Structure formats: C-alpha cells, structure tokens
Amino acid sequence: MTLALPSPDINAGARIPNGGPLMGLEQIANVFRRRHALILGIIAVVVGMTALIVFTQTPVYEAKATLRMDVPIAADGSDRVQQSAESEMQIETEIRALASHDLAAAMVRDLELLDNPAFSGRKMSKGRTARASQGRIDKAAEQLQSMVTIQRIAHTQLITVTVRSPHPKFAAMIANRYVHVRQMNSMVDRLQRQEGIVAALAKRTKRAGEELRQAEQAVADYRNEHRMLAGSDGTSDAGGINALTAEAVSAASARAAAAAKAAGVSAAAAIRPGPESATSPLLSAQQQRYADLMQRKAELSGFYGSGHPALANVLAQIDEVKRIMEAEQARVRQRAAADAAVQASHESTLARSDAQGAAAREAVLQSNLAALTSKAYRNNEAGVKLAELERAAETQRGLYVGLSGRLKQLGAALVSGTGLVLQSTAPIPQNPISPTPRKTLMAALLGSTVLAFGCAFVLELTDRKLRSAEQIWRLFGLDSYAMVPMLRSGVEKETAARLIADRPSSLFVESARMLLAEVMRQRRGGGGQVVLVTSPLPGDGKTSIAYSLGAAAIAAGSRAAVVELDLWQRAAAANDEGGAADRDGTIDLIGYLQGESRVRGLLTQASVSTQNALTIFAPHGQTRDPSMVISSTQLASLFEDLRARMDLIVIDAPPVLAVRDASNMACFADVTLLVVRWGHTTVEEAADSLVALRSPVDGVVLNAVDYPRHARGRYGDLVQYFNRAGAYYERDDELIQKGFLGKLRDMIRRPRAA
Template identity: 25%
Template structure:
C-alpha cells in the first residue's frame, strides 16, 4: 500500500497566479528489495539504528565494567598452583571383613570420592598446618602481614568515616589467653589452607590430584607434597591402630564364642528331647505329610479341571445342537464310530428305496425304523458318555475334598505344636549364628597374625609437586575478554531496556507500523542561532522569510496532501488537532494557512482553542470582535475576520476579553458559519484544542471534511496518539493522516526514519539561489532579510524522500 491516503496514479494540474504545476503522485512506494526481488527485512537496520541511538549508554556501560574488571585484574596478587598426584592401591588383600575394619580400599566410585573428601578434610589439613608451621607464615597468619592500602579501601573508609562509622579495627584476640590465641591463629591458618586446597579425581581413574594455590610457588609445591604425604601417613596410622585393636579383640571373642556355642547347642538338643519333635530331612513328620498331601491335592485339582473342561465342552456342544460329528468326545468312542457306519449304510438303503418304492411300502418303512433305532442308539451313547464324564468330575471333586480335609487335619495338628516349633527355631538360629561367628573369628584370627601387608598404606604418591614457574591467576587476557563481554552484554541489555521503555513517536515509520495510520509529512524543528545557543523561533515567521527551506517544503507537501486527499469531492474544511498541548499544532496551522494563502488560494484560519488563544497571539492580533462574538451575534463576520499582512491570509481570531460559552462547535450557529465560509474560501483550517483535554476538539473534528492529527517528534507517546485516534474514530472524523512535527533534523538520523540518510537533500536545501516565492521546486534555505535566522542542518522530510521514486514535478510557464 502507498504511504499516503491521497496517492493516485494520474497527473493533476492546478494554477497558481501565472504558473501551472503538474504533479504525478505514485500509488505506492516500493519496499527495499534484494537482487531476487524479495523484500529485504529491516531488522538489521533497526538494530543498527538502536545501537547508534544508545551508543553512549552502551559505551559507558562497557567502559565501566571493563575498567572495573581491568582494575581488579591488575591489582590482584599473583597466585601459583602446584599439584601432586596420588594413586590408590587397588591390589590390597582383605584380611577380615568385619565392617572393613582392616581391609584395603574397595574399587568403587563411592570409596574414591570418600578418599577425596578425607584428603581435604579439616582434621588432615590441621595436621599439615601444624607440621608445616603455617602459623609462622604471613600468608596464612594475617597478624604477620603488613597493612595494605588500596584506592577502593581508602574510598570505602573515607565514605564510612563521612557517615560517622568508626573504621578502626579492634583486636579480635582481646581477652584471650595464650593457648586460646594460638588455637584461634591455627584455626585461621587451617581455614585459609582449606580455601587454597583442591582435591579431585582424575577422570574415571584411581588417581587423585591434589592442588594447592599460594602466593609463593615454593609454598604451593611444599604444601601439595605435604598433604599427599600426610594422607599416606594417616592411612598407615589407621591400619596400625586397627591391627592392634583387632588382634586383641579377636582373641577375647574367640574364647567367649567357643563357650557360647557349646551352651546353645546343648540347649537345642534338650528342647527337642523334651517336646518329642523328631525331624527327618530337616522337617518334622507333620510338615512332610502336609507337603505330600498338598502335592497330591494339586495333581487332583489338575485332573479335576481337565475332566470338568471336557464335560463342560461336551455339554455346550450338545446344548448348542451340534451333531455327532461336531462333538470331540463322541468321536473317540468305538461304538459311536460303528453306529455311524451302520447309520450311513441304512441311510443309503433308505434313499435307494425311496426312489424305487412308495412311501407306504413295508420295506421302506422297516428301513426307516432301523435308521431311527440307530440314531437313538447314537444319542443314548452320547448321553452315556456325558454321564460318565459328569460322574468322573464328581469323583475328582470328592477326591480333592478328601485331600483338603486331610491337609486341614494335619495343619490343625501342626498349629498345636506351633509355639514349641517357634521356640525351637529360635534356639537353632541362635546356635547357628554363634557357630558361624565362632568359625569366622578363628579363621580371621589366624590370617591376622600371618598377613604382613596389613600395615601397608592403600596409596602411593605417583607424582611429586614441582615448583611452578608461572602464576595461574590472574589470567589477564581472559579476564579482560570476559570484562569486555560482560560490559557489552550490560550495555546491550540497558540499551534494549531503554528501547523497550521508549514509547515516544520517532519517525513516520512508527506512525505507519505502530499506529497503522497514514503519515503525511515530517515537519522539521526551526531554530535560530545566537550567542547563548539554540532557541526556538516562530515557524510561521520563518516560513515567510525562508520560503525555500526544508520547513517550507514540508508545509507545502502537507498542503498538497490536503489538496489531493479526496478526488471525488473538494476538501475545504480541515481540523488540525493534537493529543496534548505543546505539540506544535497551532504554529503548524498558521504556517499551513500562510503557505496556502501565498499559493493564491483563498484561505481562512480559525482559532478554535478557546482556553489558550495561541494562534491569535502568534499572528500578532488583538481583536475586540472575534470568533465567539460573531458566533453569538455580537458582531459582523467582516469585523471578526482579520487580514494577515504578511501573506494575505484571513484569520478568524479569538478576542482576549470575550467570554467562552460551553459547546461552541455543537451549536447550529457554527454549522451555519461553516456553510457560509465554504462559499467564501477555498480552504478553511481550524486550530482546535487538544483531543485528550478538550471535548470541543472532538466535536469539530466530526464536522469538518478532513482531520489532521499532529504528533510531536520524541514528545508524543504512542498511547496518547492511539487514544486520540480512537476518539476521532468514535466521533466519525475523516482522518487525513498523522503529521510528525518539530523533528530535530540533527538527531533524526538516530532513528529509523527513511529520510534521515539522504545527505544529498541536505546539500540541496543549503544551496544559495534566488527562486520564485511561489515555486514548487526544491531549494536551499537562505538567510532572512534581517540576517538573524540561520537554520540548522536540514534534511528532506521523510515523506518527500519516501515518494521520491515514481514522483515527478513539472513546472510549466503559462
């Protein structure tokens, strides 16, 4: 779709004074496309534009984080790391397995991880700290260090002192005895050592790596070797102590267990004799009988199920009307087989007789009787077989019942001896446990005295730590790289947050994509240069003094948009409004009116902002009879309309002393006035109040031919613009489009505005020339006659740049 609602693909001509101008407006503006004709995405451009806009935020964030990391890196004390490798001995033989008291290390991940924790335990490192006299080392004893001063520390102390906080350090050992002081220093040294030691398993091997980090390379190597040695010594001490205690304990237990086993075995024998509980094959006779009966019952149940299945199958086949050939149980009977053969023979003879003799022939009747007799015999045989199966089912069921009765009797007898059996088993288990334990202790006691490898440690030092030549930290290049990455990430995050929180309208692209409205021009911000800097000037005055400037061109484009807004009917009344005050609506209305008047069109501007009357003040008018007075019969229209001497523009101002009644634009008088003014003027511009604050602005927008919504660049929020558009829609206003006003051309290039990158247009508008006042040719800005006004760097309005492709302007002399 095209960028403007009024775009057509035809030529239009209109006359201004003595010149005729021809415009060819494109129906659409082509999007950027690649070499294959596909539309190119603008995400990368938007991203680069966002980076450009937030450059200083990103740069400051990057510099802050990078500087902090660099400061910390270059002020960090160099640390050295030394490592010693210990190999766990996996070939140790277990001597006794009583809780693994004297065993070697088992080969498992859990055991190796346990040994890793032991090597960096506080108890082992305390022994290392005592042997290596770390309390005398300033690195591990903070009381021996010289006080350090740093920039951050000085600033922190100064800040705390400014807040009234006492920064003097108190003696932490105050009130302690000498022994307590030594213990506290040792605890401090051990804590420092624990923070400097790292113990880890090497992959999935049986190797353990011991790393120590220190400010001194010699200290790092010395402590790494000392920890590995202390680990082996501790293993050896543990085994020696375990061997001594195990030998003493085993001897005492063997003697006690021997007597205990004899006593418990005698108790079991006496209990069996007293309760007449003889056993065979480890079970009582009652239990064996129950087991036998249970087996017999299981077999009988299997036979019962088999016979019952046969009987049920045959009964279902008989009840279902199956013939003798369809019952499996009948087919196995020899008698049935013989009867079937006889029946087949008789049936053949009956068939033969039926074909030769009459139905009442005695021979045929006899053959049929014989056939019926054979069929009865077959049926009787089938019933007999079924009865036999039923009897067999009954017999099997009785057999299962008898076996179950016998089992119940045996169980009742067994329950009678249950208390005695429980007690007997308890005595037997107790005696067996003591016997097994006694035998184990005898065996292990002999092995303990004979095995020499018991007092060998389970680890060997595979690699001694060497003195490192280069520090392990700080890693300057890596830290600086991380600082740069973190700084960039922080800057990017803050820039993204700033972009997400930015709800202001910055370009015509925002109007078209985010507001989904036509953008009809981008009006630049006009400034003058003086000794104090940049100050704003009256745009309507600037238009008169610089008719060939970019500002004048943007107003001229806006007038063309109104002229070609509706080709079917003439647009005469236009309401120019904004969402909130101070968005440049009044200045733009006055400038647009002057441009229309200078172009030769009969133009009237109405000041419809009753609260502020800014248009009247901007035009330099102080009328006694104005718009309100005429509307309510206090004066004539000719007395109320003032003439602008600089542009022949007619202005219907507001008097400074007039009373403003309510609902001015909703009256019949205003409707009549619009009808009258339509016959008098070619274009009527109404400067309304803000839409979100004034109800009158919404009413007048619904009564005019077109409405233009003015939004201020980087000032109006999208929420306010959307609310204004919703109000215009609710009042059925015919919106011509949205105009971006007061665009700072020096800063516009920071935002994704299509016209921001056309440097050639800037040069074009800065050209010195003397064109005609009413020419539509683009030209450069020039100084005013007073020589005071000098515009800043000017670029083409984005709407003109957007319509550059396919647009042609022709200037023909009459």
C-alpha cells in the same frame, strides 16, 4: 456518525517500529543504530569496571599434587584382591580425611603456618604457631581449607590436592606436604589401633581353635563308641544296601543263566550237524579233480566218440579218484564224530562250573546284605546324636576359619598398610590462574554486548511511541502528510511565517510546502479549503503546524487565515475590550462570536490584512463557556464568509483527548489533520484520539521529527535517506537538531577553529 477505523495492531510493541519482526542481521543493525548510545554505554561501563577489577586484583597461583592409593599387599607377598565396594569406601574415606578440619589444623601446627608471612600476611615470627590458642588454630585451619581443594580423578585411585595462593612457592609447598602430614598423623594411631585389634583377635582365634578341637574329639569318640566310621550315616548305609542287593540279584541271574547254559549244551549236542558234512583238504582236492575229469570226459565224448583211447584213459582216472574220495571221506567222518563228542563234554562241564560259582557268590552276597542291613538300623538310631555333634563341630570350624582369615588380613595390613603415596609433586606455578585479563575482558565484552543488546531489544519491544509514516499506515491505515523536523528552539506561531520567508530552501519549509500540497490535493467543492488541525494532547505542536500551514499558503501566493478555536487556553495577547484588532494584528474572535463586532467590518479588515500577511482570528480573552461559543450560529457564518474570501482556512482546534470541542468542529472542515509528536505520542493516544473525533481523519502530521536520528534508525520511510539527500536542502544548524555524535564533533572542531 460512526467512524470506522482500522484496528490497532495489539502486537505493535512486540515489533521494531519499522514493522519487521525482531530477527535478522538487518533488524539487529537497525536496533544498534537507534540505541547505539545505550549499547555502547553499557558495554563501556561493564568492560571498564571489569578492567578496573582485573588490573587491581591480586594474582592467584594454583599448584596441584597427585596422590595415589596403595594396593594392599598381604604378609606373604601376594596381591590381596579387594572388593570394589571396599576399595571405593577407602578412597572416599581418604578424601574426607584430607579435606577434614582436623588435618588442616595439623597442617597449621606441623608446618607452623602462622609463622609464615605467605599464609598469615604478617612478618616472620618464630613461635607464633606454638603460642597460638585453639581458636586461632581453628581459624587458620578454616583459612587453609578455603585455599585447598581435594578431588578424585574419576574411575581411578588418584586424588588431586589443589592449592590456590597469591604466593606460588607457598602453594606448591602446601600441595606437596599434604600427604606427608596426613601419613605422619595417621600412622601411629593406625598401628596402635591395629596392634590392639590383632592381639584381641589372636586371643579369640586361639580360644575358637580349642573349642573346635573339643567338638571334633567328641564326634570321633562317639563314632568309636558306636563303631561308626566316617561317612556311616543313613544315606551311605542305604547306598551300601542297595549296592549289595543289586549284586545279589545279579548273582542270582548269573546262576540261573549258567544252569540254563548247561542244559542247553546237552540239547545242542543232539542237534549238532553229523560227520557227513565233515571235510578235509585232501577230500576237497580230490573233489576238485573229479569235477575236472568229468568235464574232460564230456569234451572227449562229444569230439571222439565212446571208443577212443583218450576217453578210456579219462574214465580210468575217474574210477581211481572215486576210490580215493570214498576212503578219505570215511576217515574224515570218523574223526569229526570223535571231536564233536569231546567238545560237547567240555562245554557241559564249563556250564555246570559257572552255575556253581554263581550260586556261591549269591549266598555270600545275601549274607553280607543281611549283616549290612542290621548295621544300618543301628547306625540310624545313633545318627541323631552324631548329627548334633557334627553340627556343633562345623559351627566351631566356621568361626575358627573366619577368625583366622581376619587375623591374616590384619597381619598383611600391618606389613604394608593401606595409605596414600605422592604420585607426582606439584611444581612451582609460573603463571597465575586469576586474573586472566584477556579471557576476562573478552568474556566481559561478550557478556556486556549480550546485555546491551538485550536491554536495547527490551526497549524496542516495549516502545509504544509513534515514529514513522510506515508505522502509522500499518496501525491506522492513514497517510502521513508531512514529517516536520525538530527545531533547536522550537516553532512558535509568531515565528512560523518568518522561518518560511527567511529559509525557503530549508527542510522545515520543504515539509510545510509538502503539507500544503497534500492538503490542497484533498480539495473538495468550490471556495476556500477549511482544514481542521488537532492533536491528542497539549504539547504536540498542533498550533505551530497550523500557523506553518497558513504561512506556507501565504508564501505560495494564496490567501490564508488561521482561526484559533482552542478557547480553553487564554490568548497570549492582552484582552482589548472594545477594539476589533489588538496590537499584534490578530482579530478578536471572541468579540465577533459574541456579537460585539459586525461581520462585514470584520471580514473587511481581514481581507485587507491578507494582502501581505497571514490573517489570524484569535481570542483576546477567556470565555466562560467555550462549548456555547463553538455551537453558536455566528461561527458557521464566519466560515461561510471566510470560504468566499480565502483560499485556505486553518482551524487550530483543541486537543482531542483534553476536550471534545474538536469533534464538534469537524463539521466545518474539509480536511482533518491529526498532529502527533515524533517519539512522544503513543499508539494508544493516537488510537483513542481517532475514536474520540467521531469523524474521518484524512491524514497525520508527524511533528518535531529528529531527522538525523530517524535516518540512523532506519524506520522504514523516506526519511532514512535524509543523510544521503541532505545536500538538496539548506544547511541550517539552527533548524536541524544534531545527534550526540554530531555535537561531539562540533566540540572537537571548535578549539581547532579558534
């Protein structure tokens, strides 16, 4: 027979047992309810230890002085612009010098720190620093370095000196004296070193100047010898030749232009306009008057006719004007001819003069060009040696200029120096920087809370224990018939019936009645109902559940019997070799199954005992082969007879994971129950038990449930309402296991009651 089971959720350990993912305020609150003792304990321990450390720690004060790098000033008083890389290098050098061991040792000696109780922790003693060995000074310097922090303020020339000490005045004194000690210890060495460098550099500069003078004199002598003026090299000679050639060509062009102009003037005189076109003001006035008279004549001729006196008068005027015009025109033409002859002669003379001047200039330029060309060839030959001398002089000049500039720079440094200045003094601190109780305790509270919840969530994530009906349904698809509460002293099979009879309104009895109702609801066919009760491992409480179920049936007026078939464990009662019943009223099951007791007599005795008590079939001894006993035909006959005489037969079967007898007994049962212990049985144990049974399981019973703790944990089933619905049950402190807070309240209340 193959058993089909729902696949267990392999991620069940990664969820809160109520099935929801680890997120949200509600889930966090549930985790706190379930793990509040752990969370509060971790917080209390961490905060308590932090408070102990804080309030027993010596306070530490911090004093901070600010230093500034001076801007270098030249000897002439002008600002000297430094390169950025050089400035950065100087600042880094100063920072390293301030943080060096040598400066710390100098601070110890100059300030006699070994004599100061605030530093040494010993009584005041004059001369202790002076008598200290070098090893003691070095240790004191290391101690001082551990107290001092040197830092640069980014993108500035400011450096901070921070001193931490339990003594505020001492911290301020060290921070303010750091720059003075640094300046005093470096000033003499720097001046001596710079003076030596300046002297050597001045000597070298003087020698370079003399060598430069000699090189320049050699260049001048060579030029004088070869009559080469400054700048008389091949390039300048070629430029002069080119210029003279261009001017000669220009003079030749000017000469040709002047000759052509002289010839053109003579030709122009022949084609100059004649005197007929000459005019004068008088001639122009008479021409205008003649035109007016002709117009007047035309008007009078058309109006009066040819014989009218007015017309005759106009004609006489016209004749007079013509005579005057002819005389004036002759005079003007004669004068114009004379002026044209004079102008042509003048222009021809000027053109011939320009041509002669251009020719003379061309001749001079050609002569100079020939001389300059000859000189250029001679300079070209001498220029090789001249270039060598000039290169030597230029090299000496560069060396001399560089040495002079360096000498000037060192001179400027000697005037002002490049060092540190105390920008702002360190005031005496009033409040310690450590410890800070409020901040530290708040940080400890926050950190411990995170740590505590982290531990709680880790426990929740790794928790594989079964705790709720919702979890069992989600993982295995099985109903939980009952959640039996945890009892203070546990439930034994002998006390189950008594508890049900004495505490009918208790939560334990109600869970037993609920289990009985669920079992009877599964009734199949006629006759008595056979229920198989088993568990994954010993100690899960299957026997107490079996007896509680039988006792609940008896209390409900039914006939019930419990058959203990866990034959691997020896019965508690003594072995009665020949009797059918022992002293506690149980019937010897082994004797019956081995044929030592008659069936009819056994059933008769059992039926009589069920009138007021639970009938129990238990082994009075230990059998060598329990498997043979279980597989015997007598066991099947027993259950057939019990079905006819009982309303409920409960089989107390062995644990599934211990032996396989429970799977062999499943054929006798109508209902199979798996008992798991709350918070003890794991998911893997329950899953392996379902597989090992090889037959369907009808329901699960959660045993030994801590109801108050379960209700606080909000595991997602009806038990979470226990605290609000507990008034419906009889308050029995012996039955309900109290939590830590409940026990603490009882301890507080007891002295008051006394």
